[in-house]
Amino acid sequence: MEYFDSDGKAKNRLEEIANEACLKWQLNGISFSHRIGKLEVGDINLVIAISSGHREEGFAACQYVIDRFKEKLPTDKRETYTDGSIYSEYQKW
Secondary structure, three states, X not given: OEEEOOXXXXXXXXXXXXXXXXXXXXXXXXXXXXXXXXXXXXXXXXXXXXXXXXXXXXXXXXXXXXXXXXXXXXXXXXXXXXXXXXXXEOOOO
């Protein structure tokens, strides 16, 4: 699998999602990392860390960020299968 940041705006879009979460819940902090480039099967492409005073808020905010990320994947994705076939997903923002 390979992720591309075709328009160079993936970081800004992820920050927008993080800011949305901070407006919805009282969070002490939020950090994320999304990998760009070629990844092997099983590699982690997204990490989200949230700090909050209460675990329920932290879990809810993390679920929100993941769901928003999946809705508006801020990168283009290309999957290449062992049979040589390719699946591409390009998001228009």
